[in-house]
Amino acid sequence: MIFETHDENETWAVAKQFAATLRPGDIVCLEGDLGAGKTTFTQGLCAALGAKRAVTSPTFCIVAEHPAPEFLVVHMDLYRLHGEEDVLQIGWEDYLARGAVLVVEWPDRAGSLIPVHAKHVRFAYGEDESVRKISLET
Ligand SMILES: Nc1ncnc2c1ncn2[C@@H]1O[C@H](COP(=O)(O)OP(=O)(O)OP(=O)(O)O)[C@@H](O)[C@H]1O
Numbered sequence: 001m002i003f004e005t006h007d008e009n010e011t012w013a014v015a016k017q018f019a020a021t022l023r024p025g026d027i028v029c030l031e032g033d034l035g036a037g038k039t040t041f042t043q044g045l046c047a048a049l050g051a052k053r054a055v056t057s058p059t060f061c062i063v064a065e066h067p068a069p070e071f072l073v074v075h076m077d078l079y080r081l082h083g084e085e086d087v088l089q090i091g092w093e094d095y096l097a098r099g100a101v102l103v104v105e106w107p108d109r110a111g112s113l114i115p116v117h118a119k120h121v122r123f124a125y126g127e128d129e130s131v132r133k134i135s136l137e138t
């Protein structure tokens with residue numbers, strides 16, 4: 001399904017709908033260019049799940065934990081990492097063993113650590129500056 005959003009609030013609404021489908025252990029790959037809306041979507045996702053801690057996009061923070069009532073949400077921005085070894089170093093397998101939901105920006109950095117059953121959300125720019133196309137697999 002492809003959604004077209006026109007501002008951050010609409011992207012949050014799409015994230016809320018997607019959040020309802022998540023189960024412990026899910027891996028969510030957020031794919032799209034710089035500024036396409038991956039972090040904004042994660043903010044909406046965490047808010048919808050009832051996580052209290054603010055989602056940010058800090059330059060030097062690769063992993064952030066967002067405890068929610070049903071499961072731990074772990075937001076990862078792998079942009080600055082260089083491969084699977086780096087990704088393992090930040091606790092990838094421990095988080096999965098704990099039943100966390102992993103929400104991953106720049107998942108290509110994780111290579112073959114991304115399982116076939118991962119969920120993919122794709123972000124693309126639209127015609128106008130504030131238009132985004134968000135595709136969810138169903
Ligand atoms: N429809 C929209 N949905 C989401 N964000 C939008 C939209 N329109 C404009 N924006 C703006 O686009 C930017 C999206 O930034 P965001 O940090 O979410 O992108 P990102 O994909 O995480 O980028 P990066 O790869 O650099 O981490 C924000 O500045 C936001 O205000």
Ligand SMILES: [Mg+2]
Nearest residue numbers: 038039057105
């Ligand atoms: Mg981001």
